[in-house]
Amino acid sequence: xxxxxxxxxxxxxxxxxxxxxxxxxxxxxxxxxxxxxxxxxxxxxxxxxxxxxxxxxxxxxxxxxxxxxxxxxxxxxxxxxxxxxxxxxxxxxxxxxxxxxxxxxxxxxxxxxxxxxxxxxxxxxxxxxxxxxxxxxxxxxxxxxxxxxxxxxxxxxxxxxxxx
Numbered sequence: 001x002x003x004x005x006x007x008x009x010x011x012x013x014x015x016x017x018x019x020x021x022x023x024x025x026x027x028x029x030x031x032x033x034x035x036x037x038x039x040x041x042x043x044x045x046x047x048x049x050x051x052x053x054x055x056x057x058x059x060x061x062x063x064x065x066x067x068x069x070x071x072x073x074x075x076x077x078x079x080x081x082x083x084x085x086x087x088x089x090x091x092x093x094x095x096x097x098x099x100x101x102x103x104x105x106x107x108x109x110x111x112x113x114x115x116x117x118x119x120x121x122x123x124x125x126x127x128x129x130x131x132x133x134x135x136x137x138x139x140x141x142x143x144x145x146x147x148x149x150x151x152x153x154x155x156x157x158x159x160x161x162x163x164x
Contacts, residue, residue, distance in 0.1 A: 084143035091150040115153040
């Protein structure tokens with residue numbers, strides 16, 4: 001094995017001297033710098049494209065939620081007595097589709113908390129009213145009131161999600 005290495009060494013020593021062309025090393029460095037500059041420009045462009053796609057997707061999603069809210073949004077007072085439960089379910093689905101915000105203005109958070117507390121109170125009353133003798137009339141009134149509160153909560157949460 002050592003003989004092969006010595007043989008290669010002899011062959012390399014027999015080669016003629018090589019003169020590098022003038023400016024060759026500077027050309028290599030310039031080519032490397034140009035390649036790195038192209039790579040450095042790609043990351044901000046890729047990041048900007050990703051942000052644009054995410055923003056467009058979020059805007060489209062919020063517009064579809066708004067269209068769904070407006071499409072079936074007969075004013076809550078107009079909801080027929082039998083349709084209050086169906087309207088309540090529809091508003092709850094819309095509310096579930098709205099994004100949860102980790103932070104919001106204090107006044108918005110207070111309003112959301114108040115509306116959610118009113119919903120909890122109405123749900124409690126609805127669970128108790130079934131035991132009363134005049135339950136149907138009172139129950140429908142409570143369901144209509146629940147729809148009103150849910151409608152307000154959807155509007156507040158949507159306005160917060162859109163950033164109004």
